[in-house]
Amino acid sequence: MDLPGKARAHVDSGALFTELARLVAYPTVSDAPEGRAAVQAYLDEVLTPALTGLGCQVTQHANPDPAGGPFLVGVRTEDPGLPTLLCYGHADVVGEAGQWGEGRSPWTLTAEGDRWYGRGTADNKGQHLINLTALRLVLAERGKLGFNLKFLFETGEEIGSPGLTEFAAQEKALLAADVLIASDGPRLDAATPTLFLGARGGVRIDLDVDLRPGGHHSGNWGGILRNPATTLAAAIASLVDGHGRIQVPALLPPELPGSVREALADVVVEAPDATWGDPRLTPAERLYGWNTLEVLALGAADVDRPVNAIPGRARAVLQLRYVAGTDVDGIAPAIREHLAKRGFPMVSVRTETAFLASRTPVDDPWASWAKSTLDAVAGRPVALLPSFGGGLPNHVFTDVLGLATLWLPHSYPGCRQHAPDEHLLVPVAREGLVLATALFDAFSSAPPTPRR
Structure with a gap:
């Protein structure tokens, strides 16, 4: 045999x-x-x-x-x-x-x-x-x-x-x-x-909007007190839009190399949602040749038992899956600069790199x-x-x-x-x-x- x-x-x-x-x-x-x-x-x-x-x-x-x-x-x-x-x-x-x-x-x-x-x-x-x-x-x-x-x-x-x-x-x-x-x-x-x-490598991104201890009545304070949850939602949307497209150039690789594009040309990946991700790329290019930014966890107050109060704090955990060529050391500074320019300096940013790309x-x-x-x-x-x-x-x-x-x-x-x-x-x-x-x-x- x-x-x-x-x-x-x-x-x-x-x-x-x-x-x-x-x-x-x-x-x-x-x-x-x-x-x-x-x-x-x-x-x-x-x-x-x-x-x-x-x-x-x-x-x-x-x-x-x-x-x-x-x-x-x-x-x-x-x-x-x-x-x-x-x-x-x-x-x-x-x-x-x-x-x-x-x-x-x-x-x-x-x-x-x-x-x-x-x-x-x-x-x-x-x-x-x-x-x-x-x-x-x-x-x-x-x-x-x-x-x-x-x-x-x-x-x-x-x-x-x-x-x-x-x-x-x-x-x-x-x-x-x-x-x-x-x-x-x-x-x-x-x-x-x-x-x-x-x-691909992975970078965990912790966003924290910690504005005050405890909640404040939404009727008595709504409209004059900054809401950390609303702030955090807007900050995240400025980083990655509602269709999964990264909005910050510094979080992307400089290019998709021609050799990578050629290697993936015949690779078929069935995307469950055709409207998700960068439309300029094929599903295979998005998955194996490009960066993605995902929200892993998002929370403020108790979503199962909400009360009529503006929360004092909101947090989120994001993850950047990135390919070789991405400036990993520049990720946290780029996010802080991006958020500050858009009026969100109160959002603290902490990053932690797991595997390198x-x-x-x-x-x-x-x-x-x-x-x-x-x-x-x-x-x-x-x-x-x-x-x-x-x-x-x-x-x-x-x-x-x-x-x-x-x-x-x-x-x-x-x-x-x-x-x-x-x-x-x-x-x-x-x-x-x-x-x-x-x-x-x-x-x-x-x-x-x-x-x-």
Whole structure:
């Protein structure tokens, strides 16, 4: 049986399900104190044996940031003259956000039709298990990989990857490689194999209009006392209009590069609301190549039990999802200046950056190699996305380690990651294992590409 056939058989035999069930059973929630013990057990009992089984020397490293958990690195060196592949995954999952349907437990893998339910099935245990399995299949077939392998696991991606940037900077020699191949996030859709080259970043924007303690009677004071809720609503509308279009040029990238526009020309994204967003851009360009400003939370007083009073304070949390090229350091000053010019100096602005935006150029030789390899195996064009719509620590690999980054997701947009009933879709997992196996198998003969 050829490698693609062996990959399909591994899924269809139930072997992947059995192994994933064991991984899901570890409640590795990174933002809960009780999750730390599960994270450590997952590293010791699951990932270390998996990497050792691939012939890796495994080391565990303390996190330079006390807010984060440890890092695990496996290194298999076949020949210093061979190319070196760096892989990445994260061992942690999010906590619970409501009840799972049909009495399902998030820590028990449950098969229902083509869906395997369980926390971490899509984000990220199922995805890094597929890649580990693909490497095992290649090694078993060849008796060697034909390249050097490094695999980095972190344990705090769901809380913003604390310490990962510092760790990578300290351990550049340990993590040195020719390219990163990793899996996270969803495909374009369930039917379309996808390769993406980077990720949008995220900036949280807190707006606060704190004018006075307590409320004041709306009849006795209405018309002469500034309303913080009305002020805040107008301030937000001056930043992003009622159709989702950003109104402040400083919150946008300088341009949509021609290479990005070309890469997204054939990418079809079904927009639920055709009137939402910048009409000059296609839905794919808005989602994968441009910035969006969203209101995540907005409040004043008690909306469920309002009283006849002008509130004293109103607050909102916004989020800018941004692509590479945006002046992140200038966001807060630009918003303050914009609001002051429009008569809203009383709106305080505080920003906090999560993941930074970064991407490998669309015309990078590694991107061309990966797409042509995957196209041939998939038997149809693989979607090439300049950036993933969400956030990932891609900048650590591009900006700190100087690597081209290739992300091959093994999930799909409807997987419900971070929500109840997270699941892995079996057809996507099966094809994902075939694609990952083929890509790793082809890596040993990839054309030499100078390191950055």
